Amino acid sequence: MNHTDLNQKRLDTEAMLAEADLLFDQATCQTALETMAAAITAELGGSYPLLLPVMGGAVVFTGKLLPLLRFPLDFDYVHVSRYGDKLEGGNFHWSRAPQSSVEGRDVLILDDILDEGHTMAAIKQHVLDLGAKSCHTAVFANKLINKPKPLVADFVGLDVPNRYVFGYGMDAAGAWRNLDAIYALAGH
Ligand SMILES: O=P(O)(O)OC[C@H]1O[C@H](OP(=O)(O)OP(=O)(O)O)[C@H](O)[C@@H]1O
Numbered sequence: 611m612n613h614t615d616l617n618q619k620r621l622d623t624e625a626m627l628a629e630a631d632l633l634f635d636q637a638t639c640q641t642a643l644e645t646m647a648a649a650i651t652a653e654l655g656g657s658y659p660l661l662l663p664v665m666g667g668a669v670v671f672t673g674k675l676l677p678l679l680r681f682p683l684d685f686d687y688v689h690v691s692r693y694g695d696k697l698e699g700g701n702f703h704w705s706r707a708p709q710s711s712v713e714g715r716d717v718l719i720l721d722d723i724l725d726e727g728h729t730m731a732a733i734k735q736h737v738l739d740l741g742a743k744s745c746h747t748a749v750f751a752n753k754l755i756n757k758p759k760p761l762v763a764d765f766v767g768l769d770v771p772n773r774y775v776f777g778y779g780m781d782a783a784g785a786w787r788n789l790d791a792i793y794a795l796a797g798h
């Protein structure tokens with residue numbers, strides 16, 4: 611992309627945020643995160659779990675959550691995507707399957723958002739197929755959609771409305787994963 615195109619993209623991306631609706635501010639997200647950390651600790655703190663964040667959306671949630679978990683754990687990650695830069699999900703693309711052995715482990719999958727739930731359901735099934743002893747799921751945002759999901763997350767930070775949301779690891783057209791709050795795209 612040349613300099614002019616990049617500059618236009620920067621301006622468009624700034625405009626997208628300026629027009630968006632703030633749903634959950636930084637303080638609200640932090641409180642939700644701390645509540646989740648306490649619940650995860652109570653459930654899994656004694657089982658030396660293997661944490662598997664789903665890149666790239668889980669990067670902010672995971673980076674903020676990990677220092678709040680003061681118990682022994684192992685860390686690996688998977689990379690699965692089905693939205694890319696689009697607003698609607700398509701086929702799965704696995705860029706990285708779990709590398710550490712999940713066999714016999716209590717696994718906790720972490721993701722930024724449970725939308726239709728297909729991503730989390732597929733990863734959980736894969737982890738169980740690999741012989742995990744148990745598999746819990748944690749999502750920072752759970753979208754309140756108007757249809758049943760294949761899976762209910764064990765740990766949820768915030769319920770978000772049925773709109774396209776971004777920030778806190780979630781992208782809008784590839785941008786704004788770096789925001790410390792959750793916004794909804796204008797008109798979506
Ligand atoms: O519940 P679902 O409808 O399956 O959607 C949720 C998934 O979609 C997003 O990933 P995406 O495919 O956009 O990849 P990314 O994490 O790289 O943005 C998000 O990070 C979740 O993994």
Ligand code: HPA
Pocket residue numbers: 693723725773774775776780781782
């Ligand atoms: O609403 C969303 N925002 C960002 N990424 C997503 N992936 C699935 N749904 C969403």
